[in-house]
Structures are given as structure tokens and as C-alpha cells.
Amino acid sequence: MEKINILIxxxxxxxxxALEALLQRPDIDLITTTNPNEALRISWEMDIAIALVDVQMPEMDGFELVEILKSNPRTKDILIIFVTAISKETKYAVKGLNTGAVDYLxxxxxxxxxxxxxxxFIQFVRNQRDLKSKNTQLExxxxxxxxxxxxxxxxxxxKENFLANMSHEIRTPINGIIGIAHLLEKTGLSAEQKEMVSLLEISSNSLLGVINDILDLSKIEAGKFKINRTETDLSSLCYSVINLLRIRAKEKKLxxxxxxxxxxPKHVLADSLRLNQILMNLIGNAIKFTTEGSVTLKVEILDTKxxxxxxxxxxxxTGIGIAKENIEKIFETFEQADEQTTVKFGGTGLGLSIVKNLAKLKGGVLExxxxxxxxxxxxxxxxxEVVKEENTPVAVETQKEKLTPFNNLKILVAEDNPINKFLIVKILNExxxxxxxxxxxxxxxxxxxxxxYNLILMDTFMPVMNGLDAIKLIRDxxxxxxxxxxxxxxxxAVMENDKKTAINAGANDVISKPFDLEVLHQKIARYTTTD
Structure with missing residues (x-):
């Protein structure tokens, strides 16, 4: 225990x-002097916690000594106890307390x-020092x-910058691959070539799916992932997921x-995009890890209120199953049941992690x-929430808008990637x-x-000067x-912040790569049509 210094x-x-005899104990050090000036020096040089000061002394009385101590930042916190033989009248006690004393003997x-x-007072000092120490620790x-x-x-x-850069660096060439495959489809191809182009599109979309999974996880972690509930036809959604995955099942004879x-119910309020994502991941996983037998999507009503x-x-x-000790592990990011699973079946280990996070965000339970x-x-x-049938609008089938040519339009394309440049120019020329x-x-x-020009199509990331800086200069x-x-x-880059940054720089709109031809056509028409 740290010793407390007491000055007499x-x-x-x-x-x-007499005072030394009364106060002597192992947890304190007593320092004494008969000279007030010496007392001042001791107080400035040593860590004095308590001072017992006689009131009546020659040259400098106790009141004067205490006033000097209390006026100095280094000694102002010393606890002063006056020791006096003079009258106990109130006026003397008040004078001493006003000077800065805490008590009288x-x-x-x-x-x-x-x-x-x-x-x-010793206990008080210890408590104060303990509190001060804790405050220092807290600070x-x-x-x-x-x-x-x-x-x-x-x-x-x-991490966000890495994801944005990764997204850009990978999605840009994928955009070129998907776009060129789309253009190739329109040329005269043999049956074998058409099959090869189809495989090219499937591979590109598969790679794009992995990137989207990583970005989705990042958005969930950042708290920027939103659930949007709209009127959803559950039966149609389930059948569409099954139809999309039927070819993969057929290839494995499942x-x-x-x-x-x-x-x-015919219609419910649900986030159809995310529900579709959950089912696609779970059914796709089931097909992946099943070598024979079947995969079944069962939908049932448990309760109504x-x-x-x-x-x-x-x-x-009816697949390979999962060992009990590995069940929790499969929901972790970039994890699979064991190393052999990864070697034999491949994959990133992202699907179930996304499903778990989506289920939690939607307020549902995953088992x-x-x-x-x-x-x-x-x-x-x-x-x-079930949507009442009478409130369900009748679906009207609409034909896809034909991508008609434009009249007298001139567009500047700023793009450094040669494949994307070739692709965009060819599409615009068509x-x-x-x-x-x-x-x-x-x-x-x-x-x-x-x-x-009627319009500028500007890539965001380019050498010499990027697109955002160019837009700011144009607007200025x-x-x-x-x-x-x-x-x-x-x-x-498909992060929400990247889109906001482009709009804040002065862009009218943003198109994500890989882009949809209909979306591009629609946006060009929107910004070049004059009333």
C-alpha cells in the first residue's frame, strides 16, 4: 500500500x-517542521496529502501559511487541519474554513x-487518489x-475501396465478355458455336454472381442492405426458381x-428479389452436393393470424449430408463443411452465409x-402479410419495347477499356x-x-483524368x-456510395457494368428527348 505523507x-x-506519538502508523510518513517557510518548501517538493498546521506561530501564522498553499496549483489540494489553543468561537472557525481548512483540532x-x-481524512485521500487513478485509466x-x-x-x-476497385476491375472485363457474347449471338453461328457462346454466357454470369455475393455481404455488414416488400406471387416465384435450376439438376440426373x-395464398407482401436469392442459393447448394436421388422444394403454411x-x-x-460438428461452420463466410468438400465440389463458401444474413434481415428463421x-x-x-385478392391488380402482359434507332443523335463515349469501347460503339452504331x-x-x-453532343457516356475510372473530375470541370x-x-x-463499382459520389459530381445518371441494353436505350432516350 502506498504511504500517505502528512506534514505537521x-x-x-x-x-x-505529541502529535507524532498519536499519529504514528505504518501506512503514513510524518514530516515535521517548526518553520512555516520550511513548510512551504516541503509542500512544494514533496507529495503532501494532509497538513496539520498550528494557528499561532511567529513570523507567519497558520492562516497566512494556508493562504499561500491554497494559491499555488501544486499545493492547493492539500487537506488542511488547523491545530489551535485559541478560543473556539465561531468567528475563528469560520476564518480558518474560509482560508481553506477542512477541519479543526x-x-x-x-x-x-x-x-x-x-x-x-487518510481514507478520504486514498479514495480520492484511487478515483483519480481510475479516471486516468478511463482516459x-x-x-x-x-x-x-x-x-x-x-x-x-x-475494405470499401478494395471492394469498389475489385468490382470495377472484374466487372469491366465481364461486361465486355457478356456484351460480345450477345453480339456473337446475332451473327450466323453453327449449332456448335451457339452452344459455345451459351456456355460463355453461363460462365460469365456465374462469375458475376460470385462478385455480387461478395458485395451483398459487404452491404449487409455495413448496414446498407435494404429489404423492400412488394406484392409477390409465391407460387410463380417458386416455379421460376425451379425452372432456372432444372438444367443443372437434369445434368446430374436428379x-x-x-x-x-x-x-x-396467391399474393403476399415480400422482398421477392431476396426471397428468390435465398431459394436460389439453398436449392443450388442442394443440387451441387447431391450426386443421386432428388431435391425437393416444399412450401407449407405453419400458422395464420x-x-x-x-x-x-x-x-x-438426398445428398452427402453434413456432420453435426460442421453444421454451424457452413454458415460462416468463405467456409465449407470441410476441406474435402471444397476440393471435391468447389465453390466460395459465400452462399449459405448470405442466406443466413438475409434470413436475419427479413426477420425470418433459418434451420x-x-x-x-x-x-x-x-x-x-x-x-x-397476405394480399387480399380483390386488391390484386390484373397483370397485363406487355411486349418488350423494341430497341428502335435514334434520329440525329451524336454521343461522346469516354472509355479506356478497348473491349468495352468496341462493344459500346457497335451498339450505338446499330x-x-x-x-x-x-x-x-x-x-x-x-x-x-x-x-x-447530345449526351456523354463517361466511364468513372480512366487514366490521366477520371470521369468524375471531368464531370466537375464540365459543370463548372x-x-x-x-x-x-x-x-x-x-x-x-456498385457500392451505394460510389453511385452517390457520381451524382454529387454532377452526373445525371449511373449505369452499372455489365449493363442491360434496354436500360441503356431507355436512359439515352430519356436524356435526349426534347419536348
Whole structure:
């Protein structure tokens, strides 16, 4: 235990000896002096916690000494106890307390009172020092927390930048592959070549699916993933998922079955996109890990309350199954049941992690039961609001809008990737659009100064000057009179912040790579149509 320093100041040595005899104990150090000036020096040089000061002393009385101590930042916190033989009148006590004392001891000293008072102040000092120590620790912890928070935020920014760059670097070439495959389909191909183009599209879309899975996980972790509930036809959704995966099941000679509850409501309020994602992942996984037998999608109503139905989607397979000790592991990001599973079946280990997170976000429950070599059952259940049939609008079949040519349009394309450049120009030329092409933002703004365009298609990431910097210069009047020209950016970065950044820079719209031809046609028409 740390010792407490107590200073005794009295001009009479016998009084000091008497106090020392009363206060002597192992947990305190007593420092004494008969000289007030010496007391000041000791107080400044040593860590004095408590001072017992005689009131009446020659040269400098106790009141004057305490006033000096209390006026100095280094000694102002010393606890002062006045020791006096003068009158106990109130005016003297008030004067002492106003000077800064915390208590009085009156001569002749009562041993019990003196000991008790000093004990209480020693405990007070210990408590104060303990509190100060804890406050210092708390301040240190707070600094560490602030530093950890800053590091976490920095890590988050690095991660988001990495994902944005990864998205751009991978989605850009995929955009080229999918686009060229689409153009190839329109040329005269043999049956064998058509099959090869079809496989090319399937492979590209599969790779795109992996990237989207990673980005979805990132959005969920960042809390930026939104659930949008709309009127959904559950039966149609289930059958469409089964039809999409039927070819994969057929290739493995698996029976792909559906078992839908006859009382299943026609329409419910659900996030159809995310429900589709959950079913696609679970059924796709079941097909992947089943070598013979069947995969069944079973949908049943568990309960109803008022206008709400508790619906369970079960995916039952006769596949390899999962060992009990590995069941929790399969829901972790980039994890599979064991190393042999990865070697034999491949995959990223992202599907079930996304399903688990989506189920949680939707307020549903995900359960799994499995037995090795016999199969697994994955169940997703949730409450859905049933849409009354009379409120269901009659679906009207609409033909896809034909992608008609444009008249007298001139568009500047700023794109550095040669494949995407070739692809975009070919598509625009098919739509009878006159195009100029540049490879960076600097050349783009120079072209705009020289020529007139109806629209600019600007890639976000380019060398020399990126698209966003070029847009800002255009909006700031680099090419006088052309500040309001419509600009659509192509971006392979699909994070929400990237889209906001493009709009904030002055872009009218953003098209994500790989882009849909109908979406591109629609946006060009929207920004070039004059009333």
C-alpha cells in the first residue's frame, strides 16, 4: 500500500512530539517542521496529502501559511487541519474554513478525536487518489477506444475501396465478355458455336454472381442492405426458381420436385428479389452436393393470424449430408463443411452465409437438419402479410419495347477499356447514333469544347483524368455554354456510395457494368428527348 505523507507544522517541538506519538502508523510518513517557510518548501517538493498546521506561530501564522498553499496549483489540494489553543468561537472557525481548512483540532488534543479525524481524512485521500487513478485509466481507455474506432473506420474505408476497385476491375472485363457474347449471338453461328457462346454466357454470369455475393455481404455488414416488400406471387416465384435450376439438376440426373401447400395464398407482401436469392442459393447448394436421388422444394403454411401467414420453405435433398460438428461452420463466410468438400465440389463458401444474413434481415428463421450420406433439409420460415385478392391488380402482359434507332443523335463515349469501347460503339452504331470516342477525361473535356453532343457516356475510372473530375470541370464551365449537357456514367463499382459520389459530381445518371441494353436505350432516350 502506498504511504500517505502528512506534514505537521508547529513552532513548539513538544507539540510536534505529541502529535507524532498519536499519529504514528505504518501506512503514513510524518514530516515535521517548526518553520512555516520550511513548510512551504516541503509542500512544494514533496507529495503532501494532509497538513496539520498550528494557528499561532511567529513570523507567519497558520492562516497566512494556508493562504499561500491554497494559491499555488501544486499545493492547493492539500487537506488542511488547523491545530489551535485559541478560543473556539465561531468567528475563528469560520476564518480558518474560509482560508481553506477542512477541519479543526483543539488543544489540549483528545487522542481518540485526533486519531479518528486523521483516519477519516487518510481514507478520504486514498479514495480520492484511487478515483483519480481510475479516471486516468478511463482516459487512457477512452483514447485507446478512439484510436481503435479510427482504425476500424480506416479499415472499413480500405475494405470499401478494395471492394469498389475489385468490382470495377472484374466487372469491366465481364461486361465486355457478356456484351460480345450477345453480339456473337446475332451473327450466323453453327449449332456448335451457339452452344459455345451459351456456355460463355453461363460462365460469365456465374462469375458475376460470385462478385455480387461478395458485395451483398459487404452491404449487409455495413448496414446498407435494404429489404423492400412488394406484392409477390409465391407460387410463380417458386416455379421460376425451379425452372432456372432444372438444367443443372437434369445434368446430374436428379429429380427436382416441388410440393406447394394447396392453401398457399396467391399474393403476399415480400422482398421477392431476396426471397428468390435465398431459394436460389439453398436449392443450388442442394443440387451441387447431391450426386443421386432428388431435391425437393416444399412450401407449407405453419400458422395464420388475422391477415398474416407463417410460411416455411424447405429444401430437402438426398445428398452427402453434413456432420453435426460442421453444421454451424457452413454458415460462416468463405467456409465449407470441410476441406474435402471444397476440393471435391468447389465453390466460395459465400452462399449459405448470405442466406443466413438475409434470413436475419427479413426477420425470418433459418434451420438445418442433416445426416451424413443421407441428405439435408434447410428450412426458411417467416411471417408474411397476405394480399387480399380483390386488391390484386390484373397483370397485363406487355411486349418488350423494341430497341428502335435514334434520329440525329451524336454521343461522346469516354472509355479506356478497348473491349468495352468496341462493344459500346457497335451498339450505338446499330441504333444509328453518331459517336466520337476518347480514352480519358482530359480528352473528353477537350472534345466537348470543340464539338456539340447530345449526351456523354463517361466511364468513372480512366487514366490521366477520371470521369468524375471531368464531370466537375464540365459543370463548372470548362466548356462555356455546355455546363448542362446530359452525362451518364458507366461504373463497375456498385457500392451505394460510389453511385452517390457520381451524382454529387454532377452526373445525371449511373449505369452499372455489365449493363442491360434496354436500360441503356431507355436512359439515352430519356436524356435526349426534347419536348
Amino acid at each position: 507544522v508547529d513552532d513548539r517541538p513538544e507539540n510536534i512530539i 483543539y488543544k489540549p488534543l483528545d487522542p481518540f478525536v485526533t486519531s479518528a479525524k486523521v483516519d477519516s 487512457a481507455y477512452q483514447k485507446e477506444l478512439i484510436k481503435a474506432k479510427e482504425l476500424a473506420e480506416q479499415g472499413k474505408r480500405i 429429380a427436382l420436385k416441388t410440393d406447394l401447400d394447396s392453401n398457399l 388475422g391477415n398474416n401467414a407463417h410460411i416455411r420453405f424447405s429444401i430437402i435433398d 438445418v437438419s442433416s445426416e451424413e450420406c443421407k441428405g439435408s433439409t434447410f428450412c426458411f420460415s417467416n411471417w408474411y 441504333w444509328m447514333i453518331d459517336t466520337d470516342v476518347v480514352e480519358n477525361g482530359k480528352d473528353a473535356i477537350e472534345q466537348i469544347r470543340i464539338n456539340d 464551365g470548362y466548356a462555356p455554354g455546355k455546363e448542362n449537357i446530359p452525362i451518364i456514367t458507366f461504373s463497375a
